[in-house]
Amino acid sequence: MSPIARGRARVEARERVIDGELRALAIVVVLGTIMSIFDTTIVNVAIDTLGRKFHSTLSTTQWVSTAYLLALALVIPLTGWTIERFGAKRMYLISLTLFIGGSALCGAAWSIGSLIFFRALQGLGGGMILPIGQTILARAAGPQRMGRVMSIVGIPMLLGPVLGPAIGGILVDNFDWRWIFYVNVPIGILALALASRTLKSDATGTAGKLDVFGFALLSPALAFIVYGLSEAGSSGGFGGKSVIMGLVIGFALLAAFVWHALRAKAPLIDLRLFRNRGFTSASITGFLLSGTVFGAMFLLPLYYQIVRGQSALSAGLLMAPQGLGAMLAMPISGRITDRVGAYRIAPIGVAVVTLGTIAYTQVTPSTSEVLLAGALFIRGLGLGMSMMPSMSAGYQTLQQSEVPRATTTINIVRQVGASLGTAVLAVILQRQIVSSVGGGHASGALLGGSGAIPDAVRGPIATAFGHSFWWAVGLSLLCIPSALMLPRVRPQSDAGKAGAAEEERLPEPALAEQV
Numbered sequence: 186m187s188p189i190a191r192g193r194a195r196v197e198a199r200e201r202v203i204d205g206e207l208r209a210l211a212i213v214v215v216l217g218t219i220m221s222i223f224d225t226t227i228v229n230v231a232i233d234t235l236g237r238k239f240h241s242t243l244s245t246t247q248w249v250s251t252a253y254l255l256a257l258a259l260v261i262p263l264t265g266w267t268i269e270r271f272g273a274k275r276m277y278l279i280s281l282t283l284f285i286g287g288s289a290l291c292g293a294a295w296s297i298g299s300l301i302f303f304r305a306l307q308g309l310g311g312g313m314i315l316p317i318g319q320t321i322l323a324r325a326a327g328p329q330r331m332g333r334v335m336s337i338v339g340i341p342m343l344l345g346p347v348l349g350p351a352i353g354g355i356l357v358d359n360f361d362w363r364w365i366f367y368v369n370v371p372i373g374i375l376a377l378a379l380a381s382r383t384l385k386s387d388a389t390g391t392a393g394k395l396d397v398f399g400f401a402l403l404s405p406a407l408a409f410i411v412y413g414l415s416e417a418g419s420s421g422g423f424g425g426k427s428v429i430m431g432l433v434i435g436f437a438l439l440a441a442f443v444w445h446a447l448r449a450k451a452p453l454i455d456l457r458l459f460r461n462r463g464f465t466s467a468s469i470t471g472f473l474l475s476g477t478v479f480g481a482m483f484l485l486p487l488y489y490q491i492v493r494g495q496s497a498l499s500a501g502l503l504m505a506p507q508g509l510g511a512m513l514a515m516p517i518s519g520r521i522t523d524r525v526g527a528y529r530i531a532p533i534g535v536a537v538v539t540l541g542t543i544a545y546t547q548v549t550p551s552t553s554e555v556l557l558a559g560a561l562f563i564r565g566l567g568l569g570m571s572m573m574p575s576m577s578a579g580y581q582t583l584q585q586s587e588v589p590r591a592t593t594t595i596n597i598v599r600q601v602g603a604s605l606g607t608a609v610l611a612v613i614l615q616r617q618i619v620s621s622v623g624g625g626h627a628s629g630a631l632l633g634g635s636g637a638i639p640d641a642v643r644g645p646i647a648t649a650f651g652h653s654f655w656w657a658v659g660l661s662l663l664c665i666p667s668a669l670m671l672p673r674v675r676p677q678s679d680a681g682k683a684g685a686a687e688e689e690r691l692p693e694p695a696l697a698e699q700v
Contacts, residue, residue: 256308510565
């Protein structure tokens with residue numbers, strides 16, 4: 186082996202190590218992102234309580250959740266530009282501060298209208314925390330360590346939807362609904378202090394002019410799509426006027442943005458990234474995985490509450506095996522991804538997700554909870570083997586300068602996939618229950634909880650859940666082709682690439698003498 190090759194091997198070996206500095210960055214990012222992700226689901230168990238406290242209808246109270254999701258969709262497209270314009274550290278601190286302030290104001294809300302407004306403010310900060318954190322870690326880790334570092338970030342992404350309802354149930358049942366927001370304040374202050382000390386200042390002023398027209402098209406497009414999907418999920422169908430209006434306007438604006446972005450010199454979202462096969466396959470895989478993850482996470486608590494008669498807290502705790510499986514699988518899959526590439530591990534993970542989900546297609550009112558917990562644990566293992574490896578693969582084939590815009594795109598794709606999966610499975614469940622037991626029992630099951638339905642129809646309703654889970658299986662299977670198309674190259678560091686280029690420039694006789 187030539188001296189250059191040996192030197193390059195030593196550099197790459199050092200770059201594979203997760204050092205103390207990178208580990209500290211990961212802790213800071215996880216601490217911030219876990220709050221933002223918790224708040225996408227922690228409020229769900231308090232909707233009934235909020236309605237009674239503020240004397241508001243269910244359709245109005247649901248905007249406490251919808252306003253947060255809409256704010257996330259509005260602000261995510263700005264993330265890449267703001268990082269390049271103001272710097273990742275500065276924007277991360279601003280986002281955390283806005284999220285903490287929004288959380289405190291939510292806890293102090295005096296009416297349902299003020300709470301909805303403050304939730305939107307909270308979402309404006311929360312929407313940027315995760316993509317900015319991913320950008321910081323992607324830049325610090327480099328291609329060689331991307332798999333393991335992204336697996337650390339993936340823990341709150343998978344645990345958030347699982348533990349959010351459980352933590353919300355504990356706070357609502359034992360304290361007060363305001364604490365589901367106040368709990369973010371001390372955690373956020375700690376994250377803010379650690380971030381200000383740990384994160385390094387980075388280059389600013391490199392973004393150029395903001396694509397105002399693109400922002401005016403894309404952000405409302407995503408907001409209308411999320412709104413339409415949320416309305417479809419809550420009303421049980423895609424035929425409502427608000428659903429059709431939201432989706433039609435949203436997709437029309439999205440099409441207009443695509444037309445604009447393909448012609449603009451510096452678009453808000455660089456669609457040229459999709460010319461990269463690895464990035465495209467990673468985006469498709471992330472879109473479908475988010476759909477099946479969040480869609481099934483919508484069905485599972487409802488099954489436990491409606492069919493099994495579990496409380497909101499118990500239903501949330503019964504989701505824990507999935508998070509445990511993901512936590513066990515992520516560090517191992519991250520190392521495998523860094524060594525041999527995501528294409529070897531992600532398709533296997535998708536197959537494991539599918540296997541774990543199939544068990545829920547056979548649910549009955551008396552299915553063993555041990556069996557269901559085991560299936561959920563297997564599903565968690567599969568998610569840990571597929572979600573973050575596929576995401577890290579999208580970064581590994583990009584240049585450093587492309588990372589901020591790529592992070593924005595990946596998070597938009599993931600958010601829309603999650604909303605679409607949830608809405609589709611909500612509609613399917615509604616129709617399956619109506620088909621099995623009739624509209625009256627369907628309304629009671631989906632709005633009134635387990636106590637509103639007689640025991641005689643629990644079996645047919647369980648069958649309706651089983652049929653709905655087959656659609657979640659189908660979404661999982663759709664992930665396999667895109668997962669198989671992930672990059673088939675071993676991740677290589679920038680130093681390794683530079684060394685290889687330098688070695689290629691050496692004359693052949695010199696190489697022969699060294700050998």
